[in-house]
Structure formats: C-alpha cells, structure tokens
Amino acid sequence: MASTTKDAYYIPHKAQWPIFGSIGLSTLLAGFANYLNGHGFGSTMMIVGLGILVTMLFGWFGTVINESENGIFNHQVDISFRWGMMWFIFSEVMFFAAFFGALYYTRVLSESWLAGDSSFSYGSTKELLWQGFTAVWPNNGPGHVGGLEDGTFHPMGAWGLPALNTLILLSSGATVTWAHWGLLAENRAQLIKGLIATVILGFSFVLLQATEYHEAYSEMGLTLGTGIYGSTFFMLTGFHGLHVTIGAIFLTVVLFRSIRGHFTAKHHFAFEAAAWYWHFVDVVWLGLFIFVYWL
Amino acid sequence: MSVTTHDDTHAHDHHDHGPAKGFMRWVTTTNHKDIGTLYLITGLIMFFVGGAMALVIRAELFEPGLQYVDPHFFNQMTTLHALIMVFGAVMPAFAGLANWMIPMMIGAPDMALPRMNNWSFWLLPFSFVMLASTLFMDGGAAAAGWTLYPPLVLQTGHALPFTVFTVHLLGMSSIMAAINIIVTVFNMRAPGMTMMKLPLFVWTWVITAFLLIAVMPVFAGAVTMLLTDKFFGTSFFNAAGGGDPVLYQHLFWFFGHPEVYILILPSFGIISSIIPTFSRKPLFGYSSMVYATASIGLLSFIVWAHHQYTVGMPLAGELYFTYATMLIAVPTGVKVFNWLATMWKGAMTFETPMLYAIAFVVLFTMGGFTGLMMSISPADLQYHDTYFIVAHFHYVLVPGAVFALFAATYYWLPKWTGHMYDERLGKLHFWLTTISVNICFFPQHFVGLAGMPRRIPDYAVQFAEFNAMSSVGAFVFGFSQLIFAYVIYKAIQGGEKASSEVWEGAEAHGLEWHLPSPPPYHSWTEAPAQALISDLH
Ligand code: HEM
Ligand SMILES: [Cu+2]
Numbered sequence: 001m002a003s004t005t006k007d008a009y010y011i012p013h014k015a016q017w018p019i020f021g022s023i024g025l026s027t028l029l030a031g032f033a034n035y036l037n038g039h040g041f042g043s044t045m046m047i048v049g050l051g052i053l054v055t056m057l058f059g060w061f062g063t064v065i066n067e068s069e070n071g072i073f074n075h076q077v078d079i080s081f082r083w084g085m086m087w088f089i090f091s092e093v094m095f096f097a098a099f100f101g102a103l104y105y106t107r108v109l110s111e112s113w114l115a116g117d118s119s120f121s122y123g124s125t126k127e128l129l130w131q132g133f134t135a136v137w138p139n140n141g142p143g144h145v146g147g148l149e150d151g152t153f154h155p156m157g158a159w160g161l162p163a164l165n166t167l168i169l170l171s172s173g174a175t176v177t178w179a180h181w182g183l184l185a186e187n188r189a190q191l192i193k194g195l196i197a198t199v200i201l202g203f204s205f206v207l208l209q210a211t212e213y214h215e216a217y218s219e220m221g222l223t224l225g226t227g228i229y230g231s232t233f234f235m236l237t238g239f240h241g242l243h244v245t246i247g248a249i250f251l252t253v254v255l256f257r258s259i260r261g262h263f264t265a266k267h268h269f270a271f272e273a274a275a276w277y278w279h280f281v282d283v284v285w286l287g288l289f290i291f292v293y294w295l
Numbered sequence: 296m297s298v299t300t301h302d303d304t305h306a307h308d309h310h311d312h313g314p315a316k317g318f319m320r321w322v323t324t325t326n327h328k329d330i331g332t333l334y335l336i337t338g339l340i341m342f343f344v345g346g347a348m349a350l351v352i353r354a355e356l357f358e359p360g361l362q363y364v365d366p367h368f369f370n371q372m373t374t375l376h377a378l379i380m381v382f383g384a385v386m387p388a389f390a391g392l393a394n395w396m397i398p399m400m401i402g403a404p405d406m407a408l409p410r411m412n413n414w415s416f417w418l419l420p421f422s423f424v425m426l427a428s429t430l431f432m433d434g435g436a437a438a439a440g441w442t443l444y445p446p447l448v449l450q451t452g453h454a455l456p457f458t459v460f461t462v463h464l465l466g467m468s469s470i471m472a473a474i475n476i477i478v479t480v481f482n483m484r485a486p487g488m489t490m491m492k493l494p495l496f497v498w499t500w501v502i503t504a505f506l507l508i509a510v511m512p513v514f515a516g517a518v519t520m521l522l523t524d525k526f527f528g529t530s531f532f533n534a535a536g537g538g539d540p541v542l543y544q545h546l547f548w549f550f551g552h553p554e555v556y557i558l559i560l561p562s563f564g565i566i567s568s569i570i571p572t573f574s575r576k577p578l579f580g581y582s583s584m585v586y587a588t589a590s591i592g593l594l595s596f597i598v599w600a601h602h603q604y605t606v607g608m609p610l611a612g613e614l615y616f617t618y619a620t621m622l623i624a625v626p627t628g629v630k631v632f633n634w635l636a637t638m639w640k641g642a643m644t645f646e647t648p649m650l651y652a653i654a655f656v657v658l659f660t661m662g663g664f665t666g667l668m669m670s671i672s673p674a675d676l677q678y679h680d681t682y683f684i685v686a687h688f689h690y691v692l693v694p695g696a697v698f699a700l701f702a703a704t705y706y707w708l709p710k711w712t713g714h715m716y717d718e719r720l721g722k723l724h725f726w727l728t729t730i731s732v733n734i735c736f737f738p739q740h741f742v743g744l745a746g747m748p749r750r751i752p753d754y755a756v757q758f759a760e761f762n763a764m765s766s767v768g769a770f771v772f773g774f775s776q777l778i779f780a781y782v783i784y785k786a787i788q789g790g791e792k793a794s795s796e797v798w799e800g801a802e803a804h805g806l807e808w809h810l811p812s813p814p815p816y817h818s819w820t821e822a823p824a825q826a827l828i829s830d831l832h
Binding site: 008009011012013014015016017018019021022023025026029030032033036037060076079080081083084087088090091092094095097098099101102105106110111113114125129130139140141142143145146223224225227228229230231232234235 | 315322323324325404405407408409410411413414417418420421422425433453456457459460463464470473474475477478481482483508509510511512513515516517519520522523526527528529530531533534535536537538539541542545546549817820
C-alpha cells in the first residue's frame, strides 16, 4: 500500500527521450536506406540520426542513473528492470538463433541437396543445374561466388587468433565475476580492478577480431561476398563483434560509475545487467567457435 | 490505509499527476491509458488505410480482365494491405487493449516500464510513414507479398531497404511492448492476484508476448539477410553461392506461424472475458483454457513448414509438419467447447459485444476447419496459393481477430469513456458486418477449390460471379466500418452515463469493473481489497 512515496512504485512522467529515440533511429535508418539506394545525402542523414540517437541514449540513461542514485527506485522497480533485461537478452538470443539456424540449414541440409543427395525426393537439382558440385564444407557454392581470382578462398582456422579470442572472452567472464564478488563484499578496489580488466579484455577481443577480418579480406579471399561460407561467417561473427563492442561500452559506463562511487552491495542492477549481457556474448562466442571456426 | 471499495473515493487519490495539457501530453505520456488510447486510435486509422487498399484489390477483381490498376500496382496493394493490417491495425489494437486493460485487471497502478511503453508506441508512427512512403519511390513499394520471398522481393526498387527497416522498427516496437507486458504481469500483480486468478485476457497476452519476443528477432534476422543479399553480396538465398531461397521461407514461417497466433491468442482472451459476462456464468474450464493457450503457444513453434508443402521438402518433412499441425486442433477444440459450455444454460443476453463474441466462435471455427483441411499436405498441394487460402486466413483474421477487437471495443468502451455507446447503431454495425464478411469471403472457398490463384489481378471467366459477389461483400463491409468509427466518436462525445459495473454482474468477472467509468488517471494506486480479488471467477 502506498503510504510513503519511497514505498510506492515509481512511475515517471513526461518522458521526452523516447520521441528523440524515434526521430534519431528513423533518421538513421532512412539515411542508411537512401545511402544504399545511391543517394549522396544518405550518409549525412545517417550522421545526424546517429547524433540524435546518441544524445537520446546519454539523456535517457543519465536520467535513470540520477533517479537510481537518488534512491527513487524501490525493490519492485529493481525487479522490473531485472525481468526486462532478461527478456531483452532472450530476444537477442533469438536474433542470433536466426543466423545459427541459417548456418545449420545450409551446412546440414541444403548443401547436400544442391549436390544431389538422393534421400531428397526431388534431388535432380544437381543434374539440371549444378553438375560437378560436391558438398564439402566450407564452400562458396557451385558458382564459386567471391573468393580469390580463381574462385577459391582460405577458410578461417580455429586454432590461431580465434582460440586466443576464446581464451580472452572466457577470462573476461572470470574477471567480471571477480568484480562482482568485490562489489558484494563492499571491496571497491576489487570491483574497479575487475572491471578494468574486463573492459581491457573486451576491447582486445574486438581489436583481434578486426585484425582477423583484415587478414581475411586482404589475403584469404574471404569476404562477406564469398558465397555462403563468407555470408554466414561474417554475419555471425560480425553481429557478435558488434555485441561485444556494445557490451564493452556498457561495462565501461559501469566502470566509470563504480569509480564515482555508484552501486552498493544490495543495489547494483546496472552492474548485473552488464554482467549478464557479457555472459550472453560469451556464450554466443562459444557457439561460434565450435560451429563456425572449429567443426 | 483503508482500501478503496467504492469508486468515488478513488478519484480523489490524485491531487498531483493529472494528464499534462495539449499535444505534448500525448508525445511524452507515460500513462498506460494514454498510451493505450494512442495505440487503439492508430490501429483504427491503419484499419481504414489497409481497408482502402483491400477495396482497390476487390475493385480490380470485381470483373475478369484488367480495369483500374496495373498488375504491378495491384501487387503493391496486396503486399501493403497485408503488412498494414497485420502490423498496423491488429497488433497495435491488441497492444492498446493490453495497455488499457492489464494494469486495471491485475490491480496495478500502471505498466511496469512506463517510459519504454511510450517508446514502443512512438516508434509506430515513424514506421508507418516510412512504409507508406515506399509507394512513392522509384519502382514502387514492395510487391512480392507480405511474406517478402526472395528472389522476387529482391527485384524491389528503392523501396527494399525502407521496407526492411520498417520491419526492424516494428519489431523493436513489438518486442518492447511484449517485454513490458510480461514484466507487468510477473511483477505488478496486486497481492492475492495469483497467476491462476488472472483473467484470460491477461494470460493470453502473456503467452502472446512470449511468442513476440521469441519470433520478431528471427524475422528481423531474415529481412537483414535480404538486405545483405541485395546490397552487400551475401549468398544466403542464392543457390549459386551455396545458399537457398527456401531458407528464407523457413526463417519467415518460423516467425510467421507464431505470428498468426500472436494475432489470435489475445482474441481468445477477449472472447473468454465476454462470453461469461453475457451468459452470467463463470468461464467453463478456466485452467484448461490456460493450458490450452500455453500448448497452442508451444505448438506454434514446431509447425511452420505447413506453409511450404509445395516448395519441395523431403517426404519426412511433409509428414512431420502434417501431423504436428493437426495437433493444434486439439487445444483449439478445447477452447471452442469451453466457450460453448460456458453459454450452456446461461441466462444469456445479446448486446453487441456478445453478438460479436458468438459470431467469433462460429466463424473462427470455420477458419480453423479449413486450416485442418490444408494441414494435410497432399490435399494442400491443391489448395496452396489459391483463393482457398485467402478464404481460410480471412476467416480466422476478420471474423476472428477483427471481430474480437470489435467485441472488445463495445465491451470496454463504456469503461473507457464513461458513456454507453449507441446500442442500436452497434447492432446495425454487427449485422451489416457479419453478413457482408460472409458474402465477401465465403465464395472465395469455391473459386479457390476450383483453382483460382491468389495475388493475381486477373482470372478466368468462370470465376466471375463469385468474385463479383465477393467484391460487393467487401465494399459493404468496408463502408459499414464507418458506423463503427461513428459509434466510438459518439461515445467519446457523450451519452448515457455508464456505471462502474457497466454490464450486469460484470464485477465478478474482472477488477476493471470495480474502478469508476471512466477510471482515474492512474488505475490502482492502492492495491484492491482482497475480497474483490477472491470474489472473482
Ligand atoms: C486450426 C488452426 C489452424 C490451422 C490447422 C492452420 C493451417 C494453415 C495452413 C496449412 C496454411 C498454409 C496453406 C497454404 O499456404 O497452402 C495456413 C495459412 C494461413 N493461416 Fe492458418 N491455420 C490455423 C489457424 C490460423 C489462425 C488462428 C490464423 C490467424 C489468426 C491463421 C492465419 C493464416 C494465414 C495468414 C495464412 C496464409 C499465409 C500466407 O500464405 O500469406 N491460421 N494455415
Ligand atoms: Cu501456419
């Protein structure tokens, strides 16, 4: 029952930021679409839209952080945030599921049909269209789309940079947990050190990933356009890399807030949200490492 | 503090936050009723926009031959009509109902995440402007059907990236709305409002929200692949590069089949609220309704390829998807029988919401039966891509989802506005709508079975009579909806004052009937009394 304001569930009023978000996001997307259609002004629109969007993010999160630090959120609000974050992460999982699904479908099913697998009742594709195609993964299709001059390419092995990156991400999962223990034990130095380590590991991952991409593009004939292998490889690892970047930025914000003295052992939703997000990114990477790089 | 048992005391709780003034009230609002109203009005406007496009289609199909529009424009109309009806009319209208009703039904002051609630609405107008603008671009709007199948859709002109980004924006909006609804129901229920006390409308929306969060990202992923195939050289749907256009169909229908349940589950909830009220009986088989809804939700994830029987799947796939699809008829049947049993020996009256609810039960069930026919893969080889399909999904969507929305509007309009609507006009709207919807869609079964293909602006002369009938029905239906808009307008303007209960005995069916009509700006600032909750049935 609402007896004092602090007990009451906080309902904000007059939210200006969402409309900024809508304007920014649609300007960004409309700009991108115009850019893709070959209109020069598209890129300007994109920059303007991005600027509005970033302003919105600063403004919106800033407001919520202030409210949180002023003790406006009771326990029930905290739980709403937690549920909200969990379902948001679930939606992200499903987004990746679409791309993993595409990888599964092509590798397990449609490749062999294309190569004339007789267990498929209409298996005449090969005879009619793609004679001589055998399904060996990785490939860039019977038309040898993309790749080097002769249509071949080098697939990305698992045991060089990718293995190192696996190690980096797994360690960052450990450091963020160590930081959490620090927070729970009211040991702020440990919290900050743990977060610094995590952020450094996170951005190193992104850097190494960029190196890997550079090598793929410049030497291996492996690009986004290298048939189905290049498509699935770059879309999966690319969206993952984007999520690592977002997660690392999120952790950086949490780090700065920790330095400023935000969060207590009992009240630190933002920290946990960042940590959950980080673990999610970690798990996706394991899937990538196994199914994209290794097997 | 004492708990509000009488309506009037409640209105005084709010000295501080009334609504802001002017246009900015609506832009910056975080109030669940304001946002609900915005959603509902948007849904109604888009219903007329999508409806106008449908009338363009039906005008062209009134006679064989090409009369009014060129084939490419015809295809743009079918594509945009469907996208607008699904994402612009029906989904926002259900989200509007969820916003208005869920906090009132579970004894909460508002939705759990009010700012995000604002954003999920305010993405919509931008998305619809973006989608509508594609009509005026080089090459016109997308014309490959709402399913956006490659390779055809990749021939779209400048509209393609805009269409893809519209889907992204709409997806974000739906996901945020869904997260908000789940969090609200999990975390904002009044003490004593256990999950198995929730009105079915709340239950069906929770499951719908789960479906939305699970499948909208998959659709977003699929259209992203369209975008990269077109502009960035990927080969997801290009066999030469080792991809497969059928992959798109799997991704689309992994989203698409749950999507059709996203359009119908909240309707089930509405009908399950209305039939008990006007039968003056508790809902028959409450818990079986909950479990049936949950099983429909789960099954909806494993039947998607019944939309692809003709595309060339392995035999095992055809068999599996046939049997799995048929299973859905079981929980659906449970629901239909429960509604009938609720009415059985009830003291029924037939106000407009009840008329729509009964029509829903009869006509939706017909759509379900044609669905069963099509679930048999060898039979579907005949039905697929004919007007029979069009008849099927319009029976489940129009006298299904849209009738549920009409029923809900008449049922709760007095609560929202504080005024009774005009019952005479309501009944007129009902009879015109129900008769015309059948004139429009019933003949389509016959032409479909005889082989008339869908998404084609011309047809063989032997289909002329049935198509003419269909078009007449469509136009009567379309213009009858002006009555609906007028009834709503009139109730907002004034009319007989509604009591807080509105319908005789409604108080036992939901907490919303314990709040005044219209309810205060914030719904339950104090949790409702335990007695109110334990008396619900
Ligand atoms: C008993 C339950 C149902 C069954 C067994 C069923 C079965 C089917 C099947 C097999 C198809 C594909 C036919 C074809 O393209 O050859 C189909 C199409 C369709 N169904 Fe259903 N359905 C059921 C309920 C629903 C409901 C509740 C809705 C929506 C409210 C719905 C909406 C649609 C739509 C929109 C399509 C056509 C999609 C397109 O190709 O554009 N169905 N249904
Ligand atoms: Cu389906």
